[in-house]
Amino acid sequence: xxxxxDGERAQDEAWRAIVDNFGDRVExxxxxxxxxxxxxxxEPDPSPVDVRAAAYDEAERFVPPPPPPLPRPEPKxxxxxxxxxxxxxxxxxxxxxxxxxxxxIDYLLIAWFVGGFGYLxxxxxxxxxxxxxxxxxx
Numbered sequence: 187x188x189x190x191x192d193g194e195r196a197q198d199e200a201w202r203a204i205v206d207n208f209g210d211r212v213e214x215x216x217x218x219x220x221x222x223x224x225x226x227x228x229e230p231d232p233s234p235v236d237v238r239a240a241a242y243d244e245a246e247r248f249v250p251p252p253p254p255p256l257p258r259p260e261p262k263x264x265x266x267x268x269x270x271x272x273x274x275x276x277x278x279x280x281x282x283x284x285x286x287x288x289x290x291i292d293y294l295l296i297a298w299f300v301g302g303f304g305y306l307x308x309x310x311x312x313x314x315x316x317x318x319x320x321x322x323x324x
Contacts, residue, residue, distance in 0.1 A: 262305065269302030 259267070273295040280287050287295075 263309070266302035266305040269298035270306065273299040273302070 277287075277292075277295055279285075
């Protein structure tokens, strides 16, 4: 049982030394001055690795294939997205430039926004893409 007491005592002494010396700066010896590196005057021959890397860079560059075309949304969905983002932008532009829109156009922009939002929510998929999918993407 004396072994565990000795270990605790040594640990207490180590902590006490840390606390007692907390904040003290350690004094280091001055490092010896370092001589500047000697640079050779003639240029060395390129290593075989450099030559091979340069040849590879010039000859075998990777060219990715062209990306596939962007998918086109169905027309009803495109009109809904345009209403969701386009109607607020049009109203904002009219407000910034002090354009007085007729009240009929105001109501149509509001209906376009609300209708687009409602259509997108109504046509959302009710099931996840995969049954075990928790929604996270990498």
